Amino acid sequence: KQEVTQIPAALSVPEGENLVLNCSFTDSAIYNLQWFRQDPGKGLTSLLLIQSSQREQTSGRLNASLDKSSGRSTLYIAASQPGDSATYLCAVLNQAGTALIFGKGTTLSVSS
């Protein structure tokens, strides 16, 4: 059974720092991996989608990498801003499945 783990559970940094959020999954037979952002009491906003054949995806200050063989993905946020404060969720889609499987998320707080 696929399990997704995110480390750390919470992270507090001053504005301007570069930071890395980690995601690991137990079954490497995935179709793709998706990073989401969730603000308190809100739905999910898709940040980056990495297909299983890809190594990384970039969008603005965000860069996500995928190492399928080792079951790991990282989300790199450059020059963090207070507006980046949110919970970041990692989710994988199994090759044999249809629904996303989520980690518990990393709650990020960026102070000004």
Added chain:
Amino acid sequence: GAVVSQHPSRVICKSGTSVKIECRSLDFQATTMFWYRQFPKQSLMLMATSNEGSKATYEQGVEKDKFLINHASLTLSTLTVTSAHPEDSSFYICSARDSGRDTYGYTFGSGTRLTVV
């Protein structure tokens, strides 16, 4: 990009009543939609997979008679919480994937905060 609309965003109901939550794909057709439940500071837990024109597939431990799912069209799925109790209070989110645009992945609605009093 693909857009999913979910209503209502917030609802308070009395114990014993039923509540219906709607999930619509606005600019694409979705033969399959997904319903998740999220407890405070917890991950999203898949409740059921909603299939257009057929019965929903429920995850283990989810009561299908309490959480009624109807997917009558390619753009609308509804989740009805029947005979709600305070323990059903939670954040419910729906999701769909535009299979015609694989690069978008899954899109989520804005969620519904249900409070049963």
